[in-house]
Amino acid sequence: MSRAARTVTSKDVARVAGVSQSTVSYVMSGKRPISEKTRRLVEDAIEQLTYRPNAGARALASQRTQVIAVAMPFDSALGAAGLMAFIEEITLAARQRDHDVLLVTAAEGVEGLRRVAGGALCDAIVLMEVRTDDPRARIARDLRVPTMFVGFPADDQGLHCIDFDFEDGARLLVAELTRNRRVTVLGWGPEAVERDLNYVPRFRAAAEATAAAAGVELDWVPLHRDRVERQVRDVLAGGSRALLVTTHLARVVHAVQDAGLRPGTDLDLVALATDADATGFPVPVTAVSQHPRDVSRQAMTWLFELLDGTAAGTGLRRVPASIARRGSVRPAP
Incomplete structure (x- = not known):
């Protein structure tokens, strides 16, 4: 034959x-x-x-499902593009190890976690949109499968957690604006704050400390998704000429342009944004990227080390922050 x-x-x-x-x-x-x-x-x-x-035969022989569960929201504060960057890298890493990905809505919370772990539906779990007080942290230690948190819950003892270094990202961005005595932070809106997303207070605490050390005052303006442009107009009308943006960057930049102002000439503007998002304007924006793809790749590498029994210990891992200086900050006098 x-x-x-x-x-x-x-x-x-x-x-x-x-x-x-x-x-x-x-x-x-x-x-x-x-x-x-x-x-x-x-x-x-x-x-x-x-x-x-044969996937079925291999799973039977290894007593594995060859499935990685990913618990994520469909109404993320990251937006569709931000979530897609995470999911694409997680899926690619899983397929490279011949695993499939099972999406679990974050709305299922603790029960969803128990369902996929207790029902032998997966080999490991990735948890996204981690809250500061995340109830999933309290049961993750008792699950029979490895669990990876993309974010840092306050109760992180005995967990595996990885995330972008939002604290250092805040320090880098504020440092770009210290020539100004007052800086307006156009930050995450009430929905992110109310959901207790862990990176929001982490970023804010580091930004406040950096500004205080430099003698700079920060004015925090939470952006409401239904009135971003109006809020930006009000801020500019109030005389602010130093903006730090953490969300809705495109809408903020367009509002600045509509006001007849040019970043890097009439005002200073920096952002927490991916390179793709920060460079799509007439004046590219000085920015710190959250590196969603790097975070996902490193999370999956660590997760498979846990599955293979080659990972040592638990703890927190941070993906380093770096700043890309472009044309949106006025030259120093």
Whole structure:
């Protein structure tokens, strides 16, 4: 029977690679360390034979589901684009390890967490939109599957938590504006504050401390999504010429332009925004990116280390902040 007429098995891969069948299994599962030379032989044989292991058989043998659950809201303060960056990277990382992704709405809360973990629906869980007082933190330690928090709950003892360094991001942004004695922060709206999203107080505390040390006053203006432009007009009419924006950047910039003002010439404007969001204007905005893709990649790397038994300990990990200086801040006199 020709190779094209029958299903290729791991035994075929082992024969072509010149290794044992168990070695093929270890390369694919990552359960044991394999030399780079042997790994390459097996991977080349897999590609040559176009081998695709049966997911059901592999899950049965390993007692795994080959599924990563992601608990996320569909009305995130990050917006659709921000959420998509996270989900794309999580899905890509999962598929690279031959896992699928199961989306669980954050509205299910603790019960959703118990359902997917207790029902053996997944191998691990990623939790997004973490609250400062997050009830999921209280039960995550008792779940039978590894759990990764993208964010820092106040009760983080014994948990695995990773996030962008919002504190350092705040310090970098405020430092760009210290030539001004007063800075207006166009910040997250009431919906983010009311939901107790953990990064909001973290960012604000660091910004306040940095401003106080530099003798700068911060005026906080929570942006309401239904009246952003009106709020920006009011701020500008009040004489503010230093803006720090954490949300609705495009609408803020357009409102500034509609007022006949140019960032970098008539006022200083900096933002917490991805590079893609910060550079789509006539005057690119000086910004600190939240690095959603880096956060997702590192979260998934850590999660699979937990699944493979190679991760050490618990704790908090921060993705470093950096600032990209563009043309939206006036040159120093």
